[in-house]
Amino acid sequence: MLTELEVIIQDRRNSPRPGSYTNSLFDAGLNRISQKVGEESIEVLVAALGQGRDAQIAELADLFYHTLVLMNQLGITLEDVNQELERRHQK
Numbered sequence: 001m002l003t004e005l006e007v008i009i010q011d012r013r014n015s016p017r018p019g020s021y022t023n024s025l026f027d028a029g030l031n032r033i034s035q036k037v038g039e040e041s042i043e044v045l046v047a048a049l050g051q052g053r054d055a056q057i058a059e060l061a062d063l064f065y066h067t068l069v070l071m072n073q074l075g076i077t078l079e080d081v082n083q084e085l086e087r088r089h090q091k
Contacts, residue, residue, distance in 0.1 A: 002064065002078060009072050025069050033073050036066045 012022040025033050040063040047059040071077065 002068070005065065006068055006072070006078050009068055013072060022069060025066075026073065030073055033066070033070045037063070037070050040066045 009022055012020050013026055016023045016026075025036065040059065044056070044059045044063050047056040051059075068078075071081070
């Protein structure tokens with residue numbers, strides 16, 4: 001699903017849709033996208049320390065989504081990250 005979501009995010013960037021949350025993030029720019037990743041990271045930590053599994057999964061999904069938006073903004077793909085992880089694994 002992450003690869004599919006990456007494609008959807010790229011599509012929103014290439015073909016903006018009125019009312020799209022993803023487009024609103026791109027319109028707001030790098031600072032706002034980065035802020036959202038930070039907010040979601042904190043929400044993941046809060047969920048991990050005191051909420052149930054369903055909340056933890058939901059917050060992690062939010063973090064993954066916002067991280068993919070940030071990656072797209074930065075021109076970084078899942079394949080780029082995968083290659084880095086493979087490089088680290090080979091050490």
